[in-house]
Amino acid sequence: MIKLLLEITDLAVEVSGKEVLTDVDLYIDKGETHVLLGPNGAGKSTLFMTLLGFPKYKVTRGEILFKGENITNYSTTDRVRMGIGVSFQNPPAIRGVRLEDILKVESGADEDAEELDPEVMELVHKLKFDEKFLDRDVNLGFSGGEVKRSEILQLLAQKPDFIMFDEPDSGVDIENVELLAEQINILLEKDKKIGMREKSGLLITHLGYILNFVIADTAHVLMDGKIACSGNPAEILDDIRKEGFKGCVQCCKVH
Amino acid sequence: MLQSTLKKAEKAKEKKALYGEDIDLEKFIKEEADEHENVTKATEVPKKVQESLLKIGVDPSEKERSGTFIQVDQSGVCTTCASESVEIMGLNVALDKYKWLKDYMWKAVAPDTDKYTAQAAIRESKEYPSGYFIRSLPDSKEIFPLQACMFIGDEQVMQTAHNIIVAEENSELHIITGCATGEDVSSALHVGVSEFYLKKGAKITFTMIHNWAEQVEVRPRTGIMVGDNATYISNYILTSPVKSIQSYPTAYCTGENSRVVFQSILGGLKDSVLDLGSRVLLEGSGSSAEMISRAVSKDQSQVYSRGHLAGRTQNVKGHLECHGLVLSDDSMIYAVPELEGSATELEMSHEAAVGKIAEEEVLYLTSRGLSEEEAASMIVRGFLSMDITGLPPELAAETKNMIDMSLKGM
Numbered sequence A: 001m002i003k004l005l006l007e008i009t010d011l012a013v014e015v016s017g018k019e020v021l022t023d024v025d026l027y028i029d030k031g032e033t034h035v036l037l038g039p040n041g042a043g044k045s046t047l048f049m050t051l052l053g054f055p056k057y058k059v060t061r062g063e064i065l066f067k068g069e070n071i072t073n074y075s076t077t078d079r080v081r082m083g084i085g086v087s088f089q090n091p092p093a094i095r096g097v098r099l100e101d102i103l104k105v106e107s108g109a110d111e112d113a114e115e116l117d118p119e120v121m122e123l124v125h126k127l128k129f130d131e132k133f134l135d136r137d138v139n140l141g142f143s144g145g146e147v148k149r150s151e152i153l154q155l156l157a158q159k160p161d162f163i164m165f166d167e168p169d170s171g172v173d174i175e176n177v178e179l180l181a182e183q184i185n186i187l188l189e190k191d192k193k194i195g196m197r198e199k200s201g202l203l204i205t206h207l208g209y210i211l212n213f214v215i216a217d218t219a220h221v222l223m224d225g226k227i228a229c230s231g232n233p234a235e236i237l238d239d240i241r242k243e244g245f246k247g248c249v250q251c252c253k254v255h
Numbered sequence B: 001m002l003q004s005t006l007k008k009a010e011k012a013k014e015k016k017a018l019y020g021e022d023i024d025l026e027k028f029i030k031e032e033a034d035e036h037e038n039v040t041k042a043t044e045v046p047k048k049v050q051e052s053l054l055k056i057g058v059d060p061s062e063k064e065r066s067g068t069f070i071q072v073d074q075s076g077v078c079t080t081c082a083s084e085s086v087e088i089m090g091l092n093v094a095l096d097k098y099k100w101l102k103d104y105m106w107k108a109v110a111p112d113t114d115k116y117t118a119q120a121a122i123r124e125s126k127e128y129p130s131g132y133f134i135r136s137l138p139d140s141k142e143i144f145p146l147q148a149c150m151f152i153g154d155e156q157v158m159q160t161a162h163n164i165i166v167a168e169e170n171s172e173l174h175i176i177t178g179c180a181t182g183e184d185v186s187s188a189l190h191v192g193v194s195e196f197y198l199k200k201g202a203k204i205t206f207t208m209i210h211n212w213a214e215q216v217e218v219r220p221r222t223g224i225m226v227g228d229n230a231t232y233i234s235n236y237i238l239t240s241p242v243k244s245i246q247s248y249p250t251a252y253c254t255g256e257n258s259r260v261v262f263q264s265i266l267g268g269l270k271d272s273v274l275d276l277g278s279r280v281l282l283e284g285s286g287s288s289a290e291m292i293s294r295a296v297s298k299d300q301s302q303v304y305s306r307g308h309l310a311g312r313t314q315n316v317k318g319h320l321e322c323h324g325l326v327l328s329d330d331s332m333i334y335a336v337p338e339l340e341g342s343a344t345e346l347e348m349s350h351e352a353a354v355g356k357i358a359e360e361e362v363l364y365l366t367s368r369g370l371s372e373e374e375a376a377s378m379i380v381r382g383f384l385s386m387d388i389t390g391l392p393p394e395l396a397a398e399t400k401n402m403i404d405m406s407l408k409g410m
């Protein structure tokens, strides 16, 4: 039997007593990049948090397999240690915890280490940060673009096998979208031949601008907690641009 | 000692302190001042003392220190000074050397404040004045700090100390002090009376780390007189268990444009009862104060974080801030910020918040691979590790390390 990297079957999720996701099936193989589209409130972020194992998101049905293991009841820590990573849409600021402290943990350095790995330092500079910035409390007073860059930087230090990006491009200027896309391509090993890629990704985007730079294999449209359709990213985006999510509602009815 | 001082002290012998559990002073042994041997260098004090010193920022190698004073129980055992700008010596020595010093005794702390000050005053008059005297000479600026340590080495002792610190006009003085207890001491009492006098344009930074044993009771009494254009900065760190500590240092900003900063990091652990405050009386025109505390309560600890800011003349300003994190259901934080304004044209504010760790923050860190415990600990350490201001760069870096070290166990 061939094991996929991530297999989500028949998933239903409840948040604060409300069913937000119903009947979600999603399969992502090693080396693939999928896009998740859908209107505000459709449940995209909810799917991410559920895959991460945040306690508020209760799986009421179905299961999640990662690397062949049923992780439905695993803690977030265990999932992350198995190779799941995420960049958040709106990460919290933590007073007194510096970006550098987190990078140390992620890159596997000792917490007491005086300095970051030179390799990580190189990443810091690539993302247009300097030493001073590392000293700042994480996300505290970061600009929108800085938040997104810091999230990607953390993923680069962490090197996960399956990465979820929640709107990495929203609120980011054109120049920085290209920079972020470049790093996302590195994270997803886009420089390697298709068959050689080991890393996979699931990317939420509203405008799809970042897809001009990050090639995705498949797109899914999430409507009202269900996957309405899946297919070629360019075609689906094109439809949505032309008719909005109306078309997808019809799709939903057909399915 | 002045007869009037002694008389006041005698009268206050039974006077309970306003805050903190009352302690029966009879339970404790009063050791003689020559019980412990004198040495000429900090590296010669007993090993068990040296090991504790490092934990409280007092470096036995005396590297980058301008001088050292170590008191063990009631005995001043080590005094060294490597600077021309500052003086450090046992209070008894200083009283013989400087006739004027008696005028600084019990002027910033009243001998009849409570039974503890009374006890210290009476004992000092009957036996031998313990504690240290520190002075920075006029117009001097010594960037290397002086270090002083109060160490309790024997079981059941009552350690009393009377410290006088004088910063002469336009001088700058940095002091690191720590208090610790020997590993084998389970019960003891420390009463430390500290009086600070900052003359015109002087600056003192006073960084203090407490590392007592679990059954030790501590009652420091501190008064600070701040003259014209003078600045006093206090950094206080306590992150180890203690039976009880109660202290409420008071700064008198009588000088024009005088300034005081109190910063405290309080970690309540096990059964500790911490009752710590700071009080600033703004009495000089243009004087100002900032009082910031961060408190965390764990286990069964009780933490009282008090602050009192009084504006008593025009054109003064002050800010009082206490933030607390309650980490266990059996622990407690009680924040009492008080503002008192008795003049027009003043600007005073306070900010107090007591809460729990934000779950969202813990989750964020677990999504980076930390366990929940590791995440909580990182957040708590971050919460407590405030930026310490007012120190020269080298000392600031060292102090930061000291704080990081103190926060390891949190």
Ligand SMILES: Nc1ncnc2c1ncn2[C@@H]1O[C@H](COP(=O)(O)OP(=O)(O)OP(=O)(O)O)[C@@H](O)[C@H]1O
Pocket: A015, A016, A018, A020, A038, A039, A040, A041, A042, A043, A044, A045, A046, A047, A056, A089
């Ligand atoms: N903690 C919560 N309590 C109650 N409802 C919630 C909670 N979290 C999410 N929801 C609801 O679940 C639905 C899906 O929210 P989600 O954040 O997953 O949407 P989204 O697709 O990411 O939207 P957007 O594009 O705006 O980011 C929304 O109706 C939202 O209000």
Ligand SMILES: [Mg+2]
Pocket: A044, A045, A046, A089, A166
């Ligand atoms: Mg969302």
